[in-house]
Amino acid sequence: MPRAGLRRLRSPRVWGPGGAVVVAGAITAAALAAGAGPDAAATADGLPHTTVEVSPGDCGRGWRHPRPGTQVFDLRNTSSGAAEVYLRGADGGPVYGEVEGIGPGTTRQLRVRLGPGAYAFTCLPDDANATTGPTVRVAGSGAAGPAAAPLTQHDLIAPALDYQKWVAGGLDDLVHRTDALRAALTAGDLPAARTAWLPAHLAYERLGAAYGAFGDADEKINGTTAGLPGGVHDPGFTGFHRVEYGLWHGESAAGLRAPAGALADAVRALRDDWAQARVDPAALGLRAHEILENTAQFELTGRTDYGSGSNLATARANLDGTRAVLARLHPLLTTRYPELPSLERELTRTERLLDGFHRDGGWQPLGDLTRPDRERTNAAVGDLVERLASVATLCDPRRTV
Known part of the structure; x- marks a missing residue:
């Protein structure tokens, strides 16, 4: 999904119910x-x-x-x-x-x-x-509103380094999967390429909190037609969604070899450069929120579907990406966010809800959902977005001097 560089408006703020x-x-x-x-x-x-x-x-x-x-x-x-x-x-x-x-x-x-x-x-x-x-x-009586011990940038360094190592492993897997996609198209096997496309794309989507460190590579790998005057035919349309469009709109394997090769090369370059990249510790909590905020904005609206009908699979991968960030922040949140167990239960519930749309080896297209299923999905992800806003705020480093 596209990353819009979303920024939170932070002031004025107070701690609301549950630490929100x-x-x-x-x-x-x-x-x-x-x-x-x-x-x-x-x-x-x-x-x-x-x-x-x-x-x-x-x-x-x-x-x-x-x-x-x-x-x-x-x-x-x-x-x-x-x-x-x-x-x-x-x-x-x-x-x-x-x-x-x-x-x-x-x-x-x-x-x-x-x-x-x-x-x-x-x-x-x-x-x-x-x-x-x-x-x-x-003096007097009554309970104070929610409060939280402030975090500093130093507190977030260890979680960020651990997450960065996890991303390195994910990039190795991504290279393997995009190479398989390129190989299928090189061999002229369109069915195999369609089969290989989704696992490769989901491997990238699970790395959601690292996009800020990916820089221009993200646009090359996972960009959409947004802002491109030529739309799907614009030379600037590259990456996973360019290959997706071709695979599900009748393009030949020969015509897709170059876009798939460029995608695989961009992924490999990102993997090779990752050792010099740095995940910003101060942004880790914010990224946990943005992953599902973008899921609601782009995946659950179908704005990033270029033919594969895999938005629900992508949303499920985004939940995995959120879990990966929360796992690194967990030690800091346990004493600061009393609603953490509830957040984790709702994550599990939403995972099971989305897993229910994976049937007979495929994912149900977003447009085929019944209205009740669509409403349940939107509500579940929207609830998580609200809960994760508290995580973003609690993990926002605060000055002490």
């Missing part, structure tokens, strides 16, 4: 139960508001009347540069909420639910060291 991140102000105030103190402004949302200063010298100043419950902090940047802000448990405790990109002279809102305990704001100006404001103690 919710845009501040997007939740209704129906369940509100907190009285306003002397420093709380009257607001349309019915929540107590507290104005807090964001600056290297006065980080957190203004929080004079701490209270438990759901509330909004109006973060006012009085410095001359942009800044990021965390609300954490005191003494380097877990993060309860954060806002990025607060420009100078700008006020942004952070909505959180606080319980009894000690808290402090940490201000992280661009191009300057972090500063932590005074510790504020909240």
